[in-house]
Amino acid sequence: MMMKSIMPVLSVQDVRKHFTLHLRSGQALPVLHGVSLDVHAGECVALVGASGQGKSTLIKCLYGSYGVDSGRILFASEQGGAPVDLAQAQAQQVLDLRRRELAYVSQFLRALPRVGALDVVAERLLQADPLLLSGQVDDAGWQAAQLTARARVAELFARLNLPEAIWDLPPATFSGGEQQRVNIARGFVQPARLLLLDEPTASLDAMNRRVVIEMIAAAKAAGTAIVGIFHDEEVREAVASRCVALPPAAQPERILV
Numbered sequence: 001m002m003m004k005s006i007m008p009v010l011s012v013q014d015v016r017k018h019f020t021l022h023l024r025s026g027q028a029l030p031v032l033h034g035v036s037l038d039v040h041a042g043e044c045v046a047l048v049g050a051s052g053q054g055k056s057t058l059i060k061c062l063y064g065s066y067g068v069d070s071g072r073i074l075f076a077s078e079q080g081g082a083p084v085d086l087a088q089a090q091a092q093q094v095l096d097l098r099r100r101e102l103a104y105v106s107q108f109l110r111a112l113p114r115v116g117a118l119d120v121v122a123e124r125l126l127q128a129d130p131l132l133l134s135g136q137v138d139d140a141g142w143q144a145a146q147l148t149a150r151a152r153v154a155e156l157f158a159r160l161n162l163p164e165a166i167w168d169l170p171p172a173t174f175s176g177g178e179q180q181r182v183n184i185a186r187g188f189v190q191p192a193r194l195l196l197l198d199e200p201t202a203s204l205d206a207m208n209r210r211v212v213i214e215m216i217a218a219a220k221a222a223g224t225a226i227v228g229i230f231h232d233e234e235v236r237e238a239v240a241s242r243c244v245a246l247p248p249a250a251q252p253e254r255i256l257v
């Protein structure tokens with residue numbers, strides 16, 4: 001039992017990655033030069049480093065969106081068993097984990113056109129509902145689940161000071177800060193085992209920054225492991241358990257042919 005609690009939720013081991021620049025005759029741009037870090041439950045690790053050093057790229061690797069050249073990204077699922085290497089996992093396995101255990105607040109909101117903000121976020125709850133996933137639910141059951149999910153999202157939107165008049169509008173026309181709060185709501189609405197935050201407060205005013213700081217603190221207290229990029233020093237100091245700098249290139253940064 002002891003062993004289980006000291007095992008990190010996430011163990012990143014010597015991850016290396018380059019991009020292939022197809023518009024430049026396939027040149028290679030090395031970005032991650034052997035990143036290693038462990039993140040435990042309840043910890044918030046802030047990635048720090050110069051612009052362009054690969055922080056957002058690493059976050060996308062941790063979410064299973066990008067493959068890596070080498071190294072491992074071991075995620076200890078709450079289902080138990082051997083950790084899953086997110087760098088190697090099948091797409092379906094990554095999607096299943098995203099449904100219940102991985103959450104990601106990206107810098108920019110991507111949502112289906114014509115779906116209202118409240119439903120964009122409620123969808124995240126519905127997708128993870130084991131009863132709905134079982135396929136054993138009739139129409140009335142679906143409607144009840146939808147109502148419950150929408151009520152939870154409404155609470156979160158109110159907490160994030162999103163004006164009620166826009167809750168049912170598609171977020172495509174929202175301001176940057178409004179879109180970011182929809183994104184934050186989607187990342188936080190369901191408890192996650194691993195939460196990835198890419199500049200979650202970049203477009204927010206001081207009042208909403210404080211709300212997000214409180215939400216991050218609550219997620220940590222609930223045992224979520226967090227990896228984030230926080231350019232705002234005040235936010236970083238408030239939420240980070242520790243900072244991790246990405247390793248620089250062994251030689252001066254260059255583009256390999």
Ligand SMILES: Nc1ncnc2c1ncn2[C@@H]1O[C@H](COP(=O)(O)OP(=O)(O)OP(=O)(O)O)[C@@H](O)[C@H]1O
Pocket residue numbers: 019020021029031049050051052053054055056057058
């Ligand atoms: N999909 C991609 N294809 C090619 N190059 C990319 C891609 N994504 C990122 N890069 C390049 O990889 C490098 C790292 O980008 P990344 O966004 O990870 O940096 P960052 O550390 O998050 O920067 P910032 O602090 O400015 O957000 C940059 O040089 C960027 O141009």
